[in-house]
Structure formats: structure tokens, C-alpha cells
Amino acid sequence: MAKHRRRDRKFRLALTAAIAAAAFLPVAAVAMPSSGARPNIVGGTEASIGSYPYAVYLTDKNGNQFCGGVLVSSTAVATAAHCAKAVQRSDLRVVAGRQDKRTNDGKVVPVREVWVPDSFSDPGKGDDVAVLKLAQSLPYRPVNLPADDSPYAEGTQATVLGWGRTADGGARSDYLRKADVPVVSDAGCGASYSNYDSRSMVCAGYPQGQVDACQGDSGGPLVVGDTLIGLVSWGDGCARPGKPGVYTRVLTYAGEIRSEAESSRLVFW
Template sequence: MAKTLRRLFTVLAATVAAVGLMTTAPASAETSSDTGVSPFIVGGSRVSTSTYPWVVYLATSTGGQFCGGTLVKANKVVTAAHCVSGRSASSTRVVHGRDDKQSTAGTVATVSRIWVHPSYRTASSGYDVAVLTLGTNINSTYLPLATPSDTALYAAGTSARIYGWGTTSSGGSASRYLLGATVPVTSDSTCRTAYSNYSPTSMVCAGYPQGGTDTCQGDSGGPLVAGGKLIGATSFGRGCALAGYPGVYARIASYYSVITAQL
């Protein structure tokens, strides 16, 4: 089974279940009638931006959601490089404060600048981080970045949270609503067993040995949160929520200096 990008280009586009890397982040959802949502991210439940106001999603200029992101300053969003590499700022929007993608709640912000890590080539080779500068400030709580001294947040077994509007199964339908779930950070050795290209200096993995809870297509760029800080950005994985294959995230602490230089 090929590694898949955890990215969904638009809500209406067909989800790609196995093409290269899983650069869109966590958890998708099997959703979705107008009256309800499946209780999975994969393996999660519906949550609200009123509780997690720093969770945002990236959209095309016509409104199609394709990735997630995290508000880290009033006009700055951290996401995955694979989400925005090659995109123009003018064709990109950031949606804040909208749980239901079919609603008009919250703020739709334009993007004035896209910074992609200069060493980024592919998600599986690391450096999968980007910073968006918004055309307007958003009056909201934002999430602090993990720093190089936050080593405890990356210890195996640390409880972390994932969020996104992606699919609830590999190749499934995108969730209409924001979903969240809890996953443990895995050890570097566990992640290296699953992915031969795993780099502990640029990546971190999270997930249960038995699978069942994960990010999925459309969640790329979204947050992995522990200790009240952003410790990862959803990057790639093999399938979604498979046993033995945790999700892979950009290790934010490793990029702390270059990210803060953009803030």
C-alpha cells in the first residue's frame, strides 16, 4: 500500500487515497447527512472552534476546503508546506471560527503571503512546514509553538490532540464538521519501523499501535497539540488509522526559529 498525502484539494474533488505521501493531516470523517455526523475523525468526535479557536481550514477562492492550519498569531497561520507549495496567495483563503463548512459563520481571510520552508521538496523528506500571512488580523486566541526545550511534549506516550475537517476513512467522504481526537505520541523507533524515511529531527508520529484513530485526507497542515502548544502539523501516513502505521507530523519544535522569523 502506498503512502498517501493527507490533503483534499477541494470538498468536491475526489479524495485520493493512495498517491505518494499522505500530506494532508489527520482524521477524516465518514459523514454526513444534513442532520448529523459520524463520531469519527477517524476515531474522534465533533468539536467546536469556540473551544479550539486556533483551528482553521484552508480553502480555495471559491470556498473548497483542502487543508487545515493553526492560528499562531493574529495574522499568521502555520500549515504544511505540501498544502501550499506552488499555490498563489491570491487563490488561497483561511477560514476561522466555522465548525460547519456549509455555514457562513466566522471569518474568511485573504492571504497576502505564503512562506514555504526553503528546504521543502516532498513531505516524506521533511521540512513540511509553511506560514501564511493573512490580509487582516483575526481577533482570537492563538496557539503557542513548541520550542526546542519542550522535549517532554515529544516523549512516547504523551497524550496529544488532532483536529480537522478531512475524511473519516481513507478515500472516504470529507467531514462537514470539525472533528477532534486524542492520540499518543509514538517513539522514534516505532515510527522508523513503520516508515524507513522517518527523520526524528524533522518529524514526529502519533497514533495507537492497533490503529483506529488518526488524521486522514483533507487534514494536512492541521494541528497536533500537546501541553497547550502546537507540536506538529499533519503531514503524511500510510492509509489512515491502520495498525502499525501512525500518522506523521512535521516536528514544530525543530522549525521553531525559522517559523518565528516569519511571525
């Protein structure tokens, strides 16, 4: 498996040979902080899909999970733009209501339309957001979108959710996992990444590292309570000191996400 790298940053995904370098590895779990002790994985604790019913993951037509996502309405999922572009729309599937990937719980639905900003070209340049419009309605509670910038205050505890790798270069998780990470100030994130853009990005993580998203977490949700503030986008390695995770700043795109979600409503004649 080969990781994508652009200068000093590593995108949170890895190409799989099985699908000819087109789809990405599953979401990696993230680690909870510990007092002096190294976390047993980079991945925190198992999470209940009942507590986070809006957490979903993406697969190709063969069931290979490669990214995460989040329900923003019964017929729309927000994810990272680089996830939406990883496979053809006709091969893209959303899996919802499934805590353990080894089961057949929940629902698997195709995607009938994809919205990506025209300005997107590279996660490290921002605008890494997409809306997937579903072919069927899902019976799970969607996430809330932010109304203002209050959840982005430095030190705010946010929760990141994902299914995949349990360490940088490690094995993937079969279960949905979660971990808490503090929001980093724009100045702090800018000190870590010269290409940081406060309009389109937000960082979260601890100075000492240990807690982070990782390869395959791309597109998964960063929430404060049940409000979506970020989508896993990119970073330098996983859980490295001084290198917090970089997320798409959802507030910047909340209006477009709402508009695209509303246009995704299924009409029956």
C-alpha cells in the same frame, strides 16, 4: 479523486477534479480509541471551535476546503508546505472561527505572503511546514509554540483536529472534529517508515490503528494542551495498524515560525 502516493506512503490529501488537480480535499476527522469496539468513524468526536479557536482551514478562491492550519499569531497561520504550494497564493483563503463549514460564521481572509523553507521538496523528505501571512488581523487566540522537547515524550497524549474525511476514502465532515493519539517514539516510527526523519518529523497513533488523520487533514494541528507540537503531513493509508500518522515536528521550526509570524504584523500609516 486520486490520492498521491510515493512508494509505500500516502500523503494526507487528494486532488479534486473541480480545481484541475491543484487543490486538496478537506481535512479528515480522526477516531477516538475504543475498548474492543470498532470506532463508528475514523473521526472521534465533534470539537468546539471555542475550545480550539486557533484551528483554521484553507480554501481556494471558490471556497473549496483542501487543508487545515493553525493560528500562530493574529496575522499568521502555520500549515504544511505541500498545502501552501497546492494553490496559487492569490487564490488561497484562511477560514477562522467556523466550526461548521456550512455556515458563514467566523472570518475568511486572503493570504498576502507565504513562507516555505527553501529545502522543502516532498512531505516524505521532511521540512513540510509553511507560514501564511494574512491580509487582515484575526480576533482569535493563537496556539502556543513548544519551548522544549518535553511534549514529544513517548506516550504523551496529543489531540489532532480536522474537518474532512471520516474514513479512508470516506465522506468528509462538515464539523470540526478531534481525537487523542499518543506520541510514538522515534524508534517506533522508524520501524514503520524507512524514510522517517526524527529531526523534521514526529509520529502519533495507536499500534492497532483505528485513530488517525486522513486525506485532507494536511496542515492541521496536533496539540498537547494548547501547545502545537505537530502539523499533519503524511502517512500510509488512514488508521492502519502499525502505520501511525506522521506530523511535522514543530519544535524544529519554532524559531522560524515565530520570526515569520512577527514579520507578518500589519503596519498602518
